[in-house]
Amino acid sequence: MADQTCLEIAASVRSGQQTAESVVSAALARMEATASLGAFVHVDRDRALADARAVDARVAAGELLPLAGVPVAVKDNLCTEGLETSCASKMLGGFVATYEATAVSRLRAAGAVVIGKTNMDEFAMGSSGETSVFGRALNPWDTERVPGGSSSGSAVAVSSRAVLASLGSDTGGSIRQPASFCGVVGFKPTYGRISRRGLVAFASSLDQIGPFTTDVADAALLFSVMAGQDGGDMTTSDAPVPALDELLHAPAPLRVGVPKEYLAEGLNPEVRARLDAALDALKAEGAEIVEVSLPHSKYAVATYYILASAEASSNLARFDGVRYGHRDTTATSLIDTYRRTRTFGFGAEVRRRIMLGTFVLSAGYYDAYYQRAQKVRSVFVREFEAAFRQCDVMLTPTAPTAAFKFGEHGDDPLTMYLADIYTIPANLAGLPAMSVPAGLTSDGLPVGVQLLAAPFAEKSLFGAALALERRLGKMEAPPAASGEKS
Amino acid sequence: MKTQYEAVIGLEVHAQLGTNTKIFSRSAVTFGEPANSFVNEVCAGYPGSLPVLQREAVTLALRAGVAFGCNIRRKSQFARKNYFYPDLPKGYQISQFDAPLCEGGELIFEVAGESKRCGITRIHMEEDTGQSSHASDAPYSLIDLNRAGTGLIEIVSEPELRTAEEASAYFKELRAILVAIGINDGVLANGSMRCDANVSVRPVGREAFGTKVEVKNLNSFKFLREAIGFEIERQIAEIEAGGTIYQETRLWDDAKKQTFMMRRKEGSADYRYFPEPDLPPLLISEAWLAEVAATLPELPAPTRARLQEQCGLSAYDAGVLVATDGFAPFFDGVAALGTAPKAVTNWLSGSILAGINARALSFAGGVGFVTAAGHRILPAGIAELQKLVEDNTISSTASRTVFEKMLTTDASPSAIVEREGLRQVSDTGAIDAIIDEVLAANPSEVERYRAGQLPLFGFLVGLAMKASKGKGDPKLVNARLRAKLDGGA
Numbered sequence: 001m002a003d004q005t006c007l008e009i010a011a012s013v014r015s016g017q018q019t020a021e022s023v024v025s026a027a028l029a030r031m032e033a034t035a036s037l038g039a040f041v042h043v044d045r046d047r048a049l050a051d052a053r054a055v056d057a058r059v060a061a062g063e064l065l066p067l068a069g070v071p072v073a074v075k076d077n078l079c080t081e082g083l084e085t086s087c088a089s090k091m092l093g094g095f096v097a098t099y100e101a102t103a104v105s106r107l108r109a110a111g112a113v114v115i116g117k118t119n120m121d122e123f124a125m126g127s128s129g130e131t132s133v134f135g136r137a138l139n140p141w142d143t144e145r146v147p148g149g150s151s152s153g154s155a156v157a158v159s160s161r162a163v164l165a166s167l168g169s170d171t172g173g174s175i176r177q178p179a180s181f182c183g184v185v186g187f188k189p190t191y192g193r194i195s196r197r198g199l200v201a202f203a204s205s206l207d208q209i210g211p212f213t214t215d216v217a218d219a220a221l222l223f224s225v226m227a228g229q230d231g232g233d234m235t236t237s238d239a240p241v242p243a244l245d246e247l248l249h250a251p252a253p254l255r256v257g258v259p260k261e262y263l264a265e266g267l268n269p270e271v272r273a274r275l276d277a278a279l280d281a282l283k284a285e286g287a288e289i290v291e292v293s294l295p296h297s298k299y300a301v302a303t304y305y306i307l308a309s310a311e312a313s314s315n316l317a318r319f320d321g322v323r324y325g326h327r328d329t330t331a332t333s334l335i336d337t338y339r340r341t342r343t344f345g346f347g348a349e350v351r352r353r354i355m356l357g358t359f360v361l362s363a364g365y366y367d368a369y370y371q372r373a374q375k376v377r378s379v380f381v382r383e384f385e386a387a388f389r390q391c392d393v394m395l396t397p398t399a400p401t402a403a404f405k406f407g408e409h410g411d412d413p414l415t416m417y418l419a420d421i422y423t424i425p426a427n428l429a430g431l432p433a434m435s436v437p438a439g440l441t442s443d444g445l446p447v448g449v450q451l452l453a454a455p456f457a458e459k460s461l462f463g464a465a466l467a468l469e470r471r472l473g474k475m476e477a478p479p480a481a482s483g484e485k486s
Numbered sequence: 487m488k489t490q491y492e493a494v495i496g497l498e499v500h501a502q503l504g505t506n507t508k509i510f511s512r513s514a515v516t517f518g519e520p521a522n523s524f525v526n527e528v529c530a531g532y533p534g535s536l537p538v539l540q541r542e543a544v545t546l547a548l549r550a551g552v553a554f555g556c557n558i559r560r561k562s563q564f565a566r567k568n569y570f571y572p573d574l575p576k577g578y579q580i581s582q583f584d585a586p587l588c589e590g591g592e593l594i595f596e597v598a599g600e601s602k603r604c605g606i607t608r609i610h611m612e613e614d615t616g617q618s619s620h621a622s623d624a625p626y627s628l629i630d631l632n633r634a635g636t637g638l639i640e641i642v643s644e645p646e647l648r649t650a651e652e653a654s655a656y657f658k659e660l661r662a663i664l665v666a667i668g669i670n671d672g673v674l675a676n677g678s679m680r681c682d683a684n685v686s687v688r689p690v691g692r693e694a695f696g697t698k699v700e701v702k703n704l705n706s707f708k709f710l711r712e713a714i715g716f717e718i719e720r721q722i723a724e725i726e727a728g729g730t731i732y733q734e735t736r737l738w739d740d741a742k743k744q745t746f747m748m749r750r751k752e753g754s755a756d757y758r759y760f761p762e763p764d765l766p767p768l769l770i771s772e773a774w775l776a777e778v779a780a781t782l783p784e785l786p787a788p789t790r791a792r793l794q795e796q797c798g799l800s801a802y803d804a805g806v807l808v809a810t811d812g813f814a815p816f817f818d819g820v821a822a823l824g825t826a827p828k829a830v831t832n833w834l835s836g837s838i839l840a841g842i843n844a845r846a847l848s849f850a851g852g853v854g855f856v857t858a859a860g861h862r863i864l865p866a867g868i869a870e871l872q873k874l875v876e877d878n879t880i881s882s883t884a885s886r887t888v889f890e891k892m893l894t895t896d897a898s899p900s901a902i903v904e905r906e907g908l909r910q911v912s913d914t915g916a917i918d919a920i921i922d923e924v925l926a927a928n929p930s931e932v933e934r935y936r937a938g939q940l941p942l943f944g945f946l947v948g949l950a951m952k953a954s955k956g957k958g959d960p961k962l963v964n965a966r967l968r969a970k971l972d973g974g975a
Contacts, residue, residue: 087533233538
C-alpha cells in the first residue's frame with residue numbers, strides 16, 4: 001500500500017482487488033511500526049476496522065465511492081464523532097465532540113476511513129509541532145529535526161506512509177510549511193472552499209482545512225470531495241467546485257509570477273536552488289516567468305500576528321472550565337476558576353497569543369493595531385489582485401529554510417514566527433496555495449516550493465502543480481520509511 | 487430661587503424575536519422546558535460550532551425597523567462583544583456594534599391626551615444569553631442554556647423622555663407595536679421583553695447632561711414608572727444636598743420602593759468589540775425589504791384611528807381594543823362577519839375580558855383565544871352567538887350562558903342552544919298559556935296592579951319568565967302581559 005496513491009487504492013477497492021478492511025489493517029500496522037515518530041495522538045483501531053468493513057459493504061452494494069477504503073488521518077482540531085478531539089491541549093483533554101466536522105463527514109461519505117487523530121501544535125499555534133501537550137512529532141527525514149507545524153502529525157503520518165492522505169488546517173502556513181519540511185504535498189484551498197464547521201477555530205477569517213498527500217493528484221481527489229458550500233458555515237462560497245477530472249487535466253501555466261520581494265537578500269541558498277529548479281521546470285513546461293511585486297510583503301507577519309491573535313483571544317474564550325474539557329477544581333470562586341483553568345489549561349504559546357490578541361482589541365489600542373492591520377490586509381488583497389493580472393500562478397519558497405532542529409527557535413518566538421513569512425500572505429488574501437516537493441538539500445532534507453493562485457483559481461494552481469511534479473518527479477518516501485517498506 | 491430640575495431619560499428595550507428557532511441555529515426556542523433540554527452545539531458554544539443566521543429572525547427585525555420608520559442598513563455587520571460569564575457559552579455575545587441593522591427611527595405615543603415623539607437611535611440584532619440561578623447556600627450556580635441563542639432586538643431610544651410617565655407611555659406603545667407586528671408576545675413577566683432605563687437630571691435650561699445612572703431589569707410598567715420616578719427624586723435630592731451622582735448600575739427593590747446600587751462603573755467596560763468573522767455582512771435586498779413593508783400588519787395608532795372613524799367606537803373603546811392582546815384582530819374578524827361594532831366591543835369588554843381575567847381564556851397569537859380546556863374562541867363563534875341574540879333565537883341572558891358553555895366544548899353556539907334547550911319561546915299561544923297560569927295563581931297581585939300599584943307589573947313579568955324557565959322572549963312576555971292586564975282580555 002505504501003507505494004500506492006489514494007486514487008489507486010480507491011480504484012482497487014472499488015474493483016474488488018483488495019478490501020477496505022485489508023487496506024485499513026495495513027495502515028494500522030504501518031502506524032504502529034512508525035509510532036515512535038509521534039504522529040498519532042488518538043486512535044480507535046476497532047472503530048477503524050468496523051468502518052472499513054462498512055465501506056466494503058457499501059462497495060459490494062454497488063456504491064461508487066471516490067475514496068473507497070482510503071485510510072485518512074485527521075488533525076486533532078477537527079471534530080470527529082466518538083473519537084477524542086483535544087487540539088493537543090490539556091484544556092480539551094478527554095473531550096469528545098457531539099458532532100462531526102463537515103470535511104470529515106464528506107470524506108467518510110466518499111468511502112474514506114478515519115484511522116486516527118494526529119499530533120499538532122496546541123490549538124494550531126506553532127510552526128514546529130513543539131507546543132503539543134502530547135510531546136513532539138519527529139520529522140521522518142531526520143528525527144532530530146522538527147516536522148514543521150502546526151499540522152505536524154498530519155505531515156509526518158503521510159511522509160512516513162502510515163497513511164497516504166491526512167487533513168490539516170492552515171491559518172498562516174500550518175499545512176504548507178510542514179508539507180515542505182516533510183517532503184509531501186500540502187494544499188490550502190481558497191478561503192471559503194471547505195467548510196470550517198467542526199474545525200476548532202484558531203482565527204476564523206484565516207483558518208482553512210486542506211489535505212496532505214504524497215502527490216498532487218491525490219490532493220485534487222481529496223479537495224474535490226471536501227470542497228463546496230455548506231449550510232453549516234456561512235463563510236463557505238457557492239462558487240462551483242471544479243470536477244476532479246478538470247483538475248487532473250488542468251493545463252500548465254502560461255505565465256508564472258515571481259514576487260521580487262521574496263527573493264531579496266537573506267534567502268537560504270539551498271532553498272533558492274530548489275526554487276530555481278522549480279522555475280526551470282515550469283519554463284520547460286512552456287511557462288513564461290514574470291517578475292511581479294507585492295510591495296507590502298514585509299508587513300505580512302506583523303499583520304498576521306495581530307489579526308490571528310485578536311480572533312484567537314475571542315475564539316478561545318469559550319475554554320473556561322464551565323461546560324467541557326479541563327476545569328481547575330482547586331479554585332474557590334468563579335473568577336478564580338476562570339483564572340486557574342486558563343492559566344494551567346493552556347500552554348505558554350497559547351497564553352502568549354491570547355494576551356497579545358486581547359491587547360490589540362482593547363480600547364485605546366484597537367485603532368492602532370487591529371484596525372490598522374485590517375487596512376493592511378485589504379492592501380494585500382489589492383496587491384495580489386494586481387499581481388494576478390500579470391500572471392496565472394505565483395511561485396515562491398514555502399519556508400525560508402528546510403526543517404530546523406528541535407529547540408532551535410526555543411527561546412525566541414519572533415524567529416519562529418518568521419518561519420511562516422512566505423505562507424502567511426495567502427491566508428491574509430484568502431488565496432489557494434500549495435506546497436509541492438522540489439527536491440532535497442545537500443543534507444538530504446526535503447524542500448517544498450509554494451504555488452499561489454487567485455481566489456477560486458484552483459484549476460490554475462493544480463495545472464502548475466502537476467506540471468512541476470511531472471518535471472521534478474514525485475518525491476520519494478524518506479529513507480527510514482522506505483527502509484521499513486515490506 | 488429654588489433650582490428647577492428636569493430629567494433626561496433614555497430606554498433600552500430588549501425584545502425576543504418570536505421565531506421558531508434560535509437566531510444562529512435551528513435549535514428550537516422554548517419556554518418553561520427542563521433545563522438544557524433545547525441546546526445544540528451552537529447554543530452551547532461547543533468547539534468548532536459556527537453560527538448560521540436564520541432568515542426568519544432578520545425578517546422580524548426588519549419589521550421592527552420598518553414599523554419605527556428607521557433607515558435600514560442594506561449591509562450591516564455582526565460583531566463580537568467579549569466578556570466572561572458562565573451563562574455566556576462562547577465567552578462572547580454575537581451582537582451588532584458600529585453597523586446595526588436599523589438607525590434613526592421614531593415612536594409617537596400619548597401622555598395624558600397629548601401626543602409626544604421620541605427618537606429611536608438604533609435597533610440591532612443579537613443573541614440572548616442563558617440563565618444562571620444561584621442557590622443561596624450552595625457552593626455552585628446552575629446554568630440553563632435553553633434561552634442561549636434566542637434572537638433579540640435591542641431598541642435604543644434617544645435621551646428624549648422627560649418624566650416617568652413619558653417613559654412608561656413610550657414603553658407601553660413600543661410594546662403594543664411589537665405585539666401588533668407579530669414579533670414578540672409582549673409578556674414582560676417571562677422576560678421576553680426587558681427594559682433598562684438611563685436616567686440623569688439637570689437644571690432646567692442647561693444643555694449638558696448630568697451623570698447618567700442605569701436602572702436595569704424594569705420588567706413591568708409599574709416598576710418602570712416607580713423606579714424612574716424614585717431615581718429622579720433621588721438624584722435631585724443628592725445634588726441639592728451637595729452630593730455627587732456616580733455613573734452606576736442600579737436595580738429596583740419593589741418591597742422598599744427604592745433603587746439600590748448593583749455596581750459602580752469605573753469607566754466603561756471594555757467589551758473588545760470586533761467584526762464577527764464567522765458571519766459575512768448581512769445584506770438586505772430591496773425585494774426583501776419591500777416584502778416586509780408590504781406585509782407589515784397595521785400599527786396600533788392607525789388601528790385606533792380606524793376603529794374610531796370607521797366603526798364609530800369611542801376613543802376609550804378603541805384604546806382598550808388596541809391595548810389588549812388579540813382584541814383588535816378579533817374585533818376585525820367579528821366585524822367582518824357583519825356583526826355590529828358595538829356588539830363586538832361588548833363581547834370583548836364583557837365576557838371575553840372577564841374570561842381572560844379569570845384565566846379561563848388566553849391569547850396565544852393569531853386571531854382568536856384559547857380556553858383553559860384548549861378549545862378555541864374564534865370570531866365566527868361570537869358572530870354566530872350574537873346573531874342568535876339578534877334574531878331572537880335566544881335571550882341576551884341565555885347568550886351569556888351559551889358563551890360559558892363555549893369555554894368547555896367545541897360545539898357551535900347553535901348546537902349548544904339546542905343541546906341545552908335554551909331556545910327562546912316566541913310562540914304567542916305558549917306565552918299566553920303561561921301568563922294565564924301566572925295571573926290565575928296570583929289574583930291579589932292582579933287586583934292591586936289594576937288598582938294602581940303599577941310596579942307589580944315587573945313582579946308578574948318575573949314570575950312569567952320564571953315559569954317559562956327563562957326561555958320566554960322577554961319582549962313578547964311583556965307585550966302579552968300588558969295586553970292581558972290593561973286590555974282586559
